[in-house]
Amino acid sequence: MCGIIGFWDKTGQRGASTGRVVLTMLEALGCRGPDSAGVALIGPEPAADREWAWSIRIARFDEETLERLEGLGAVVRPEAGGVWARSGGSLRFTFRPAPQVTVDDLERALGARRGGLEVLSLGRRLDLVKQVGSPAQLEATYSVSSWGGPLAIGHTRMSTESRIDLSHSQPFWVHGVPDLATVHNGHVTNYHQLRRRAEQQGTTFYTDNDSEVIGVYLRDRLQQGRSLPEAMADSLDDLDGSFNYLVASADGLGIVRDRHGFKPLVLAETDDFVAVATEEIALRRALPGDYRAVEPPPASATFYSMSSCPSQAAGCLDPAARKATRPVPVPVSAGTDHPAAAAAGGPAGRT
Amino acid sequence: MNEQPVVLDCGDLTSRAINRAVRAAIAGGATRIQLRNPAGRHNLGVALPAGIELMIEGSVGYYVAGLNDGASVTVHGGAGWGAAESMHDGTVVIHGDVGNAVAASIRAGTVVVYGNASTRAGIAMKGGILLVTGSVGPMAGFMMQKGVMIVCGDAADGVADSLYAGTVFLGGRHGELGADAVFEDLTASDQELIAATLEQWQVARPATGFRKLVAGRRLWNFQQSERHLWKSAL
Numbered sequence: 001m002c003g004i005i006g007f008w009d010k011t012g013q014r015g016a017s018t019g020r021v022v023l024t025m026l027e028a029l030g031c032r033g034p035d036s037a038g039v040a041l042i043g044p045e046p047a048a049d050r051e052w053a054w055s056i057r058i059a060r061f062d063e064e065t066l067e068r069l070e071g072l073g074a075v076v077r078p079e080a081g082g083v084w085a086r087s088g089g090s091l092r093f094t095f096r097p098a099p100q101v102t103v104d105d106l107e108r109a110l111g112a113r114r115g116g117l118e119v120l121s122l123g124r125r126l127d128l129v130k131q132v133g134s135p136a137q138l139e140a141t142y143s144v145s146s147w148g149g150p151l152a153i154g155h156t157r158m159s160t161e162s163r164i165d166l167s168h169s170q171p172f173w174v175h176g177v178p179d180l181a182t183v184h185n186g187h188v189t190n191y192h193q194l195r196r197r198a199e200q201q202g203t204t205f206y207t208d209n210d211s212e213v214i215g216v217y218l219r220d221r222l223q224q225g226r227s228l229p230e231a232m233a234d235s236l237d238d239l240d241g242s243f244n245y246l247v248a249s250a251d252g253l254g255i256v257r258d259r260h261g262f263k264p265l266v267l268a269e270t271d272d273f274v275a276v277a278t279e280e281i282a283l284r285r286a287l288p289g290d291y292r293a294v295e296p297p298p299a300s301a302t303f304y305s306m307s308s309c310p311s312q313a314a315g316c317l318d319p320a321a322r323k324a325t326r327p328v329p330v331p332v333s334a335g336t337d338h339p340a341a342a343a344a345g346g347p348a349g350r351t
Numbered sequence: 352m353n354e355q356p357v358v359l360d361c362g363d364l365t366s367r368a369i370n371r372a373v374r375a376a377i378a379g380g381a382t383r384i385q386l387r388n389p390a391g392r393h394n395l396g397v398a399l400p401a402g403i404e405l406m407i408e409g410s411v412g413y414y415v416a417g418l419n420d421g422a423s424v425t426v427h428g429g430a431g432w433g434a435a436e437s438m439h440d441g442t443v444v445i446h447g448d449v450g451n452a453v454a455a456s457i458r459a460g461t462v463v464v465y466g467n468a469s470t471r472a473g474i475a476m477k478g479g480i481l482l483v484t485g486s487v488g489p490m491a492g493f494m495m496q497k498g499v500m501i502v503c504g505d506a507a508d509g510v511a512d513s514l515y516a517g518t519v520f521l522g523g524r525h526g527e528l529g530a531d532a533v534f535e536d537l538t539a540s541d542q543e544l545i546a547a548t549l550e551q552w553q554v555a556r557p558a559t560g561f562r563k564l565v566a567g568r569r570l571w572n573f574q575q576s577e578r579h580l581w582k583s584a585l
Contacts, residue, residue, distance in 0.1 A: 260489045260509075261470040264432055264450050280431060281391035281412050293391075293410060293429060294448060295469055298488055298507065 002185040003029030003156040004265075006246040006276040007286075008253045008304055012044075012150055019147030024286035025277055026135035026154045032278060033156030036169035037138040038130025040181035040248050043149040046124055054178065055083060055127060057092040057120040058110070059166055065117060066093070068109050073097040088131050088141040089166065090120055103176050114206050118167060123179030125149070125250050130169040150306060153248040155183040162208040171248070174215035175204070177222065179250040184211035185278055186263045189241030214245050229303035232256050236299055246276065252305040261298030268293040274304050356383035356406065366394045377403060393431070396424050401441065413450070416443045419460065435462045438479065444552075451488075454481040457498065463552050470507075473500040476517055484554050490529065492519045492564070501545060503557050514566035520545055521564060522557035531580075533567040 005025040009018050022039055030037070046053060053076065058065065066075055074096045076082030082094030097106065103122055112119050121128030129142040135156065139145055155170035162168050174180040188194070191210035198216050199205065205212060217238065221231035232247065232254050242262035247254030255276055257265055267276045268283050268291045275283050280293050296302060357376045361369050369386065373396065376384050385406045389395055393412035396405045401421025410428035419438040426434075429447035436455040445453075448466040455471070457479040464472075467485035474490070476498035486504035493509070495517020505523035512529025519532075520541070537545075541563060549556055569580050 261451070264469075266431075266450075279391065279393075279412055280410055280429070281393070284390035284410065295450065298470065 001032045001158045003032035003278040003282070004183040004185045004244060004246055004276075005029065005154045005278070005282055006152070006183075006248070006253050006255065006274075008151045008274040008306070009272070010150075010274065011272050018149050018152055019143075020145045021275075021286045022147075022152045022154050023135060023139055023145045025275070025282040026138070026156055028282040028285045029156045029278060030135050033158040034134065035159045035164045036130060036132050036157035036166075037135045037155065038128065038157075038169050038171050038183075039138070039142075039144050039147075039152055039154040040121065040126060040128040040171040040173070040183070041147050041149045042123075042151040042179065042248055042250055043125045043127065043147075050081075051124070052096055053082070054095045054097060054122055054124065055092065056095050056106075056122045057090050057128060059090045059118050059120050061091055061117055065110060068111060069095065069106065071098070072101045072106055072109055088129065090129070092127065103178060107175065112204070114204065115167075118206055119173070119175070121173040121181065123173075123250070126173070126179040126181060126248070128171055128173050128181055130155070130171065131166055132164055132169065151248055151253055153181065153183050153246045153253070160187065161210070168207045168209045170209075170211060172212050172215050174219050175206075177215075177219050180215070180218070180228075181248045182211070182215045182218070182245055184214055184243060184245040185265075186242035186244055186258065188213055188239050188243055190239065191241075194239075210241075211245075214239070214243070218247070228254060229301065232301040232303065236301060244278070251307060252303055254304075255296055255300075255302045257296045257298055257300050259299035261295070265296055266293045267296050354381075354383055356385040356404075357381040358385045358387060361386055361388045361390060361392065366392045369395060370397065373399070373405065389428070391431070396422070399424065399441075410447065415445075416441070419443060421460075429466070434464075435460075438462070440479075448485070453483075454479070457481070461548075467504070472502075473498070473517075473519075476500065480548060482548055482552060482554065486523065489526075492517060493529065495519070499544065501548060501561070503554060511564035511566075513570055514564070515571070516566070519564040520561040522559065522561050528564070531567045531570045532564050535563045535565050537561065537563045 007021050076094040076096055078084050085092045107119055111117055171181040171183045188210040191213050194213045218231045221234050243258045244263045244265045245256050266280045270291050277283050283293055359372050373384055383404045387408050389407050389409045389411050391410055391412045394414045395411050396416050398418040398420050399422035403422040405424045407426045411430050413432040415430050415434050416424040417436045419441040421441045423442045425444045427446050430445050431450040432452055434449050434453045435443040438457040438460050440460040442461050444463045446465045449464050449468045451470045452474050453468050453472050454462040456475045459478045461480045464483045468483045468487045470488040471493050472487040472491040473481045474493045476495045478498045481500045483502045487502050487506050489507040490509040491506050492500050492511045494513045496515040499518050501520045503522040506521055506525045508526035509529045510525050511519045511532035
């Protein structure tokens, strides 16, 4: 059945409790997806002198793996202020890419391939952890509850059509795009057509999991000049099947609901946060308070832009600025004019 | 005169523990029970018998009042999927929005949603009445076998798809109609039923009145000569 969660701390003051909120939400959805659990977190803005630093997490590596990056840049060791953390079979390290080096260059140099070495996440602010097992086990391995940052998405998996292992777990980092990750609940029924087309254009797929194609699709649209919110809106036309998916990026939190609303999704927005989850129980357990939770309408693509909060580095400390943080309404294509969206007055799926 | 309700705080209890506490209260002679702080839990108040009134203060998860066996259940908050699903008889009132498949497969009784309903509202109803004061999402009334759905607001695409003898009364706009859905004139008895239901639940009649959707009956039996109809329906 899978469960997805998303959380954006608008205040920027929550610090480490973003991790605690996200873990609590995942635990509440553990029954939905007993197979795997994972979280993607967008951390705070890096300091000005660390703008160049990529944080990279890899799996199925060996002692020689990082030597393959020679010439592409430098691994930054802890003595020089970098991160070096091994747990759960993954390694997270800091890398300073040489000028002109792209993410694709790096993945190629590492020898990333299906069934072999895999880059689990890459970005200036993104970290992504996932594994087979429960949210509690994820916490035991990675201490998610101590993580801080403005934005996170998470996933509990019930495998329906592909194997249960680390690679097939979610969230999925969008290969080739720093600081972009997705979580999906549902079934993309034109997966094979989309995959065939993408493979013909040279894309590597790391799994047989249809959810992976969502990030591949978004990357393709971004490369064609669409913005992320526009790419999300495009997906309402180009993906078939049932899909609620969330997108975490350094720009903000995206929420897409397929045109039939086949899968459940509940959203709550207050002055302090935006929280979204497959089941309301996840919201209520993690976030006390008297707020209303509503369903985003079917056929809606909503993007909560962190930069619409003016003083992003400090978080939105000004109450007026917090109230002004509205989702960017994304035009939905013709034929999806959903009357209930207007009636419910929920997050805009239409301009 | 109504007795004071027995108040149960859901606290950190599981749904099972809460439901058992409700049963214990009933066994102890209570007929009115109030649950506080449900915090989105699933399966609350399932299969309660006639003569029992359950009030839930807050939002609930899936299957609230599922398999209702005659009780009167009220939720002051929203509900998730399958509210009142497979109800045998009784009354379920939700003061909030509901998720997919509200009143799925109910046999009799009344479900009232003072809010909006999501996808597949009233799916496979076998009797009873579903009243939604707001709007309904896609595929409302899908495969209704019997029973009546009254929607004061709008219906999204696929309303009244593949009906048997169910009836949908629609007050607002609709998207694409469901397979084999046709409009029909309301009878005097339809008007009386609607008026009585709206009055009972204190719901204002929409200004434009209601339209009636029933099955065109072209999908009830398969005829080789009409197989093209099935191609578009499926």
